[in-house]
Amino acid sequence: MPPDAIPARGLAAFSPTAPLGRWDFARRPVGPRDVRVAIDYCGICHSDVHTVRGEWGPISYPLVPGHEIVGRVAEVGSAVSRWQVGDRVGVGCMVASCRQCGPCAQGLEQYCDAGFTDTYNGKDLVSGGVTQGGYSDTIVVDDHFVLRVPEGLDAAAAAPLLCAGITTWSPLTHWGTGPGKRVGVVGIGGLGHMAVKLASALGAEVVAITRSAAKAAEARRLGAHDAVVATETGALKPHRSSLDLIIDTVGTGHDLEPLVGLLRMHGTLCLVGGAPEPHSAVRAFSVIGKRRSIAGSLIGGIAETQAMLDFCGARGITSDVELIGVDGVNAAYERVVHADVRYRFVIDLATLDGGR
Ligand SMILES: [Zn+2]
Numbered sequence: 001m002p003p004d005a006i007p008a009r010g011l012a013a014f015s016p017t018a019p020l021g022r023w024d025f026a027r028r029p030v031g032p033r034d035v036r037v038a039i040d041y042c043g044i045c046h047s048d049v050h051t052v053r054g055e056w057g058p059i060s061y062p063l064v065p066g067h068e069i070v071g072r073v074a075e076v077g078s079a080v081s082r083w084q085v086g087d088r089v090g091v092g093c094m095v096a097s098c099r100q101c102g103p104c105a106q107g108l109e110q111y112c113d114a115g116f117t118d119t120y121n122g123k124d125l126v127s128g129g130v131t132q133g134g135y136s137d138t139i140v141v142d143d144h145f146v147l148r149v150p151e152g153l154d155a156a157a158a159a160p161l162l163c164a165g166i167t168t169w170s171p172l173t174h175w176g177t178g179p180g181k182r183v184g185v186v187g188i189g190g191l192g193h194m195a196v197k198l199a200s201a202l203g204a205e206v207v208a209i210t211r212s213a214a215k216a217a218e219a220r221r222l223g224a225h226d227a228v229v230a231t232e233t234g235a236l237k238p239h240r241s242s243l244d245l246i247i248d249t250v251g252t253g254h255d256l257e258p259l260v261g262l263l264r265m266h267g268t269l270c271l272v273g274g275a276p277e278p279h280s281a282v283r284a285f286s287v288i289g290k291r292r293s294i295a296g297s298l299i300g301g302i303a304e305t306q307a308m309l310d311f312c313g314a315r316g317i318t319s320d321v322e323l324i325g326v327d328g329v330n331a332a333y334e335r336v337v338h339a340d341v342r343y344r345f346v347i348d349l350a351t352l353d354g355g356r
């Protein structure tokens with residue numbers, strides 16, 4: 001590490017099975033185009049759990065996860081002019097991309113032809129080391145990947161907007177969600193509860209599709225106009241061929257056929273959940289008859305993430321969160337695995353100061 005590297009403290013995974021523990025490490029020095037963010041809050045995404053447990057492939061340890069980061073600007077590089085120390089900012093799932101390819105030129109860095117750099121477990125293009133995420137007191141990020149978080153929003157509750165929010169906002173807006181459109185949301189968890197809030201705020205009529213009666217009631221509270229328990233016989237029937245778009249947030253393999261049947265002509269079923277196993281096959285006639293599409297969508301670009309944050313700032317939209325200290329993270333992971341969270345854990349990084 002260079003002598004001007006920045007000391008950082010965090011919570012790291014040391015193996016696929018051991019609990020996360022405290023770790024002192026170093027951030028790269030603040031370069032001319034960099035911003036250093038003092039982190040206040042970081043959300044716990046199910047991706048964090050999959051990654052540190054090696055469920056999406058082998059990784060190098062120690063690894064600090066976390067890509068739903070909210071903090072304040074603590075330091076700016078000499079070539080950075082748009083931030084001031086103290087600005088309320090966020091960092092999401094990406095910290096770098098090639099910035100030159102077609103997708104990058106369109107502001108869709110998540111589809112960078114060279115592959116974007118993950119906020120954690122990525123290859124740091126500047127230092128050559130492994131990127132470390134937001135369960136930490138500070139992070140150094142290229143200015144382009146820093147987002148303005150509206151001051152009016154609760155900072156802890158805004159953190160999940162950086163992943164769960166944009167992951168649902170991007171397909172909702174790409175497929176023209178607005179007044180007169182009917183949108184289905186499958187799975188009412190971290191992603192799904194944001195999809196319900198955002199789709200209804202965009203003016204669409206929202207139908208939540210869940211497997212639990214309790215979640216159906218919750219979905220109505222979150223803004224869904226209707227909520228169906230998919231496992232109840234005949235529950236989906238009234239909605240056949242009626243939806244313009246379905247955002248499917250379920251993170252495990254499941255049967256898509258009943259969902260495709262809910263789409264009206266030209267409707268799209270969009271997958272956003274990172275299921276490691278395949279979904280069941282769909283019969284050709286299920287999509288042919290009404291020229292239906294099955295699609296997927298990955299997080300969102302920097303420009304659209306900023307648009308989403310500004311929209312949420314204007315409407316007062318945040319995630320429903322459960323705030324925890326760093327000592328609660330391992331227990332929270334178990335509850336994430338069992339979908340026992342309403343709807344996102346957020347870590348208060350001020351608690352890193354205690355209990356060393
Ligand atoms: Zn995430």
Ligand SMILES: [Zn+2]
Nearest residue numbers: 098101104112
């Ligand atoms: Zn690119």
